[in-house]
Amino acid sequence: MAVTEVLTSSAAIPEEATPARSSRLWRRLQLALPVGLLALVFFACYILPLVAPIPKPTGGDVLNSLLPSFSPGHLLGTDPNGNDILSRILYGGRTSLFVALSVNLLGLVVGGGLGAIAGQLGGIVDNIIMRLFDVLIAIPSLALIVAVSLSLGPGVGNTILTLAFFSVPAFARISRAETLRLREQPFMVAARLSGTSIWRIVVRHLAPNIGPQLMTFAMLGMGIVIVIEGALSFLGLGIRQPAPSWGNMIFQGQLSLSGTPNLVVWPSVALFLTVVGFNQLSEALRARWSAR
Amino acid sequence: MSDVAQRGPAPRVVSAVLGSPALHLIGKRLLTAVPILLGVSILMFVLLNLIPGSAAVQLLGPEATPDQIARLNEEMGLNRPPVTRYLDWLGGVLHGDLGRSLVSRQPIADVLPTRLAVTGELVGLAFVISLAVAIPLAIAAARRPNRFFDKVSMVVSTGGLSMANYVLAILLVLLFAVRLGWFPAIGFTPVSKGLGDNLYSLALPAFAMAFPLLCFYARFLRSDLVDQMQGEDYVMTARAKGLGPWQVLLRHAFRNSSFGLITIVGLNISGLIGATVIIESIFSLPGIGQYLLQGILTRDYIVVQAIVIVFAVVTVLANLMADVLYAVLDPRIRYGSH
Numbered sequence: 308m309a310v311t312e313v314l315t316s317s318a319a320i321p322e323e324a325t326p327a328r329s330s331r332l333w334r335r336l337q338l339a340l341p342v343g344l345l346a347l348v349f350f351a352c353y354i355l356p357l358v359a360p361i362p363k364p365t366g367g368d369v370l371n372s373l374l375p376s377f378s379p380g381h382l383l384g385t386d387p388n389g390n391d392i393l394s395r396i397l398y399g400g401r402t403s404l405f406v407a408l409s410v411n412l413l414g415l416v417v418g419g420g421l422g423a424i425a426g427q428l429g430g431i432v433d434n435i436i437m438r439l440f441d442v443l444i445a446i447p448s449l450a451l452i453v454a455v456s457l458s459l460g461p462g463v464g465n466t467i468l469t470l471a472f473f474s475v476p477a478f479a480r481i482s483r484a485e486t487l488r489l490r491e492q493p494f495m496v497a498a499r500l501s502g503t504s505i506w507r508i509v510v511r512h513l514a515p516n517i518g519p520q521l522m523t524f525a526m527l528g529m530g531i532v533i534v535i536e537g538a539l540s541f542l543g544l545g546i547r548q549p550a551p552s553w554g555n556m557i558f559q560g561q562l563s564l565s566g567t568p569n570l571v572v573w574p575s576v577a578l579f580l581t582v583v584g585f586n587q588l589s590e591a592l593r594a595r596w597s598a599r
Numbered sequence: 600m601s602d603v604a605q606r607g608p609a610p611r612v613v614s615a616v617l618g619s620p621a622l623h624l625i626g627k628r629l630l631t632a633v634p635i636l637l638g639v640s641i642l643m644f645v646l647l648n649l650i651p652g653s654a655a656v657q658l659l660g661p662e663a664t665p666d667q668i669a670r671l672n673e674e675m676g677l678n679r680p681p682v683t684r685y686l687d688w689l690g691g692v693l694h695g696d697l698g699r700s701l702v703s704r705q706p707i708a709d710v711l712p713t714r715l716a717v718t719g720e721l722v723g724l725a726f727v728i729s730l731a732v733a734i735p736l737a738i739a740a741a742r743r744p745n746r747f748f749d750k751v752s753m754v755v756s757t758g759g760l761s762m763a764n765y766v767l768a769i770l771l772v773l774l775f776a777v778r779l780g781w782f783p784a785i786g787f788t789p790v791s792k793g794l795g796d797n798l799y800s801l802a803l804p805a806f807a808m809a810f811p812l813l814c815f816y817a818r819f820l821r822s823d824l825v826d827q828m829q830g831e832d833y834v835m836t837a838r839a840k841g842l843g844p845w846q847v848l849l850r851h852a853f854r855n856s857s858f859g860l861i862t863i864v865g866l867n868i869s870g871l872i873g874a875t876v877i878i879e880s881i882f883s884l885p886g887i888g889q890y891l892l893q894g895i896l897t898r899d900y901i902v903v904q905a906i907v908i909v910f911a912v913v914t915v916l917a918n919l920m921a922d923v924l925y926a927v928l929d930p931r932i933r934y935g936s937h
Contacts (some may be wrong), residue, residue, distance in 0.1 A: 441631075442638035445911045447873030450891060454907060457895050458649040534763040538877050541765055542892065561769050561881070565777045572773075575766045582761040590757075 338593065341587035348581050352400035353538040362391040364398040365549045370513045383573045384460065388549070392570065396577050397553035402463060403581070410470040411525045417471070418478025419521050423513045425479070426486030427505060437483065440476035448473045453534060456544040466545045470532055481524055485517040521598040526589035530582040535580055553578045612660055622812065624921065624926050634914045639911040640692075640904075644685050647900040675701060688904070697905035702897050707905045710890070715909075717787060718879070718886035721808070722871045724801055733816035740817070741824035742848060752817065759814030764874055768807035768881045775803060785883045804882045812867060823859055827852040858928050862904035865921020869914035872916065 344499025355361065362488050376384040376392075383392040425436040443451065459465040489495055498512050533553075539545030540554030548555055553574045659667055672678045676687075691698060697707040718808065736756075740749040776784035788800040826836055833855075837847045873886030883889070887906060894902030 312834070438634065438638070442634050442642055445635045445639055445869075445913060445914050446907060447869045447910050449873035449876050450907055450910050453876060454643060454646055455893055457898075457903070458646045505746060530761060537763060538765055542877065542880070542895075544895070555767065557766060562770065566778075568773050571769055575770065578763060578766060579758075579761060582763070583758060586757070586761050593913055 312353045314580060318394035334594075337587075339590040341591060342586045344580065344584040345588065348400065348520070348577075348584060349404065352397050352404060356394065356397050361394045361397065364390055364395045364551045366390075376573075386556075386570055387563070390549075390551075392556075392573055395551035395556060396553070396574055399546075399553050399556060399574065402546055402550070403533050403536055403550050403578075406463065406470065406536050407447055407529045408466055409467045410532045411528045412475030413467070413471045413477040414528060415521055415525050419473035419482040419514075419517070420509065422477070422482030422484075423486045423517065424505060425507045426483040426490065427508060427513065429519050433483075436479070440479050443472060445478075446558070448535065449538060453542065453544060454538060461544060461547045463546065466536060466539060469539070472534060474518075474528055474532065477528070478521060478524065482517055482521060485520050486513055489513065489516055496498050519592070523589050523592045524587050526592060530585035530589075533578065533582055533585070555565065625923055628919045628922060632919065635915060636908070636911055639906055640689060641685070643904050643907050644681070644688070647904055648681055673801035692905075694910065697908075698901040700902050701893075701899045702902075707902060711887070711905075711909070714885060714887045714890050715741060717884055718872065718875050719802055719876060719885060720790075720797075721805055721879070721884065724798070724805035724867070725812065725871060726867075728805055729813035729816055730864070732809075732814045733820060736813075736817045736850060737820035737824060738853060740821045741828065741852075742844065744825045749821070753821065756814035756817045759810055760818070762811055764807050764811055765877045765881060766854075767810055768878055769805065771803050771807055773840075787882075787884045801884075804878050804884060808871060808878055812871070816863070819863060820856055820860055821862070823856040824848065824852050828856055831855075858925060861928065862925050864920050865924065866918050868917035869910070872910055872913060 383396070385391055388394065421436050425433040444452075452469055452473055456465065456469040459469055495508070495512060498508050504514075536545055536552070537554030537557065540547075540552040541558040543555070543558070546552035546555055548559065556574040557571055557578075560567065560572075560574070564571060601865060656663060656668060657673060669678075676684065695708060697711070699706050700710075736752055740752045743749060772784050775782045782803050783800055786800060788796040790797045831852075833851060834847055837851050838844075840848075872888070876884055876892055877888070878884075879886045879889040880892050887909065891901070891903060891906040891910075894906065
């Protein structure tokens with residue numbers, strides 16, 4: 308994924324120039340809009356199917372197949388198997404969000420931790436950890452993920468594990484760079500000289516200081532992982548039919564693009580809105596935390 | 600490298616080249632590339648050996664007798680210990696032999712050049728499109744920051760960044776191929792049948808790959824330009840000596856900002872190559888990405904292994920090139936004062 312590589316590998320994204328006439332309202336909106344959008348997405352995926360009369364995402368009646376959008380009882384229509392598209396989007400969204408959250412949490416904890424340890428200890432530990440990650444980063448992400456997923460097999464758990472191969476090194480790089488920046492700060496030197504253990508340094512001194520950067524990246528990572536998970540399912544290596552996922556819905560729809568474009572358009576819209584939400588949230592957090 | 604340089608005509612140039620930090624950097628980076636590539640090959644070998652279901656079973660189908668499977672394994676050398684197989688394979692790769700496809704029995708090295716050419720053209724085209732649009736866009740936006748054009752183009756490009764390229768590809772096909780019929784939906788016309796037709800067949804896939812990139816470049820360059828225009832002393836000097844705003848922007852700020860852009864472009868090459876896996880399969884272009892996907896779907900792990908190594912080599916070389924270009928172009932890095 309082009310954007311992925313760009314965002315993970317460019318440590319040099321310059322801070323946005325502060326707008327000359329940015330009002331407080333605009334600043335608030337910048338944070339409130341993506342938060343609101345994401346809250347809506349989470350609500351729709353997790354709560355809406357519980358309270359609204361939405362059919363099950365699988366096991367539909369073939370007699371109802373390929374209904375157009377805005378049919379009675381099926382707001383967005385049905386797919387070739389007679390399953391309700393809206394329902395598949397919502398349940399598929401649960402999968403996407405769950406996968407993205409797990410992958411980023413893994414990246415944040417494992418990658419962030421290893422990066423901080425590597426940066427703090429330096430020397431041979433640093434070399435071993437970072438060279439291992441260099442190997443993973445040298446493979447274009449989609450090629451790596453496709454190869455890993457092939458050997459692990461499809462399914463939600465394996466998809467998470469697969470995508471972690473890509474997120475952990477990215478988090479580690481950022482965390483290490485931030486740690487190196489902090490290493491010679493007086494409070495860090497003091498902690499080291501007073502014999503604080505490495506675990507305590509990482510958890511008590513480093514984590515609070517590199518947390519904001521990692522969180523900003525994690526929000527960006529949510530969008531990236533959702534896109535890549537979609538790509539994986541699109542290629543038939545992630546979440547397999549009949550279980551719904553935005554990626555495999557888009558793939559299925561693509562097979563009959565001229566006849567029933569709504570099969571592609573609706574999951575694409577869901578994917579796009581969610582990714583926009585996370586990207587904008589990341590941007591707003593970056594602006595907020597770098598302004599301090 | 601040094602042999603060639605020493606035979607050069609002008610001794611002063613030679614010593615300057617030999618002593619240049621850029622060359623030193625190339626040497627150092629090439630040395631670190633070796634263990635990385637070795638690591639990639641080992642990782643791939645281990646991963647692909649973990650694949651459930653043997654290649655022989657996959658090839659022969661479910662009705663194969665154990666005897667047939669054993670014979671095929673013997674024939675393909677799959678029953679030898681993994682370490683021997685890896686070393687054999689590595690030896691072959693170092694001699695330019697990437698192995699034979701398990702499915703088609705064709706030597707991979709024979710298929711690769713034509714496929715690499717297709718992918719290379721696609722990636723090259725995507726870069727050309729993205730830069731050709733992003734640079735003028737960013738300059739126009741940076742000319743009057745936070746005015747209408749700037750705001751609109753930045754909002755659009757933020758949206759573009761969130762667009763998955765496979766979604767964009769499908770929507771482009773839907774609009775321009777299915778509805779309007781302006782472009783072919785799938786397929787590839789080789790250059791031998793005319794450059795125009797060739798470019799025409801690559802237009803949609805190249806644009807689908809270029810668009811998110813274009814948005815990223817435009818945003819990157821725009822914010823870098825605005826930073827330069829607002830904070831740098833040389834900009835003030837240029838203004839003070841009476842240069843017009845366009846001249847300051849184009850001749851001074853843009854030249855400075857282009858360094859960062861070059862680095863980013865170099866870093867993107869690997870991502871774009873990865874993206875070809877999915878884009879080439881949507882448009883059924885006979886490139887290397889499609890070959891990788893075919894290899895994956897048929898469990899032709901020799902093909903997968905070979906292509907991932909090729910990908911990794913290209914990635915490492917691209918990153919190296921970006922580093923060196925940056926060092927050569929930026930005097931602060933060239934002379935090691937920064």
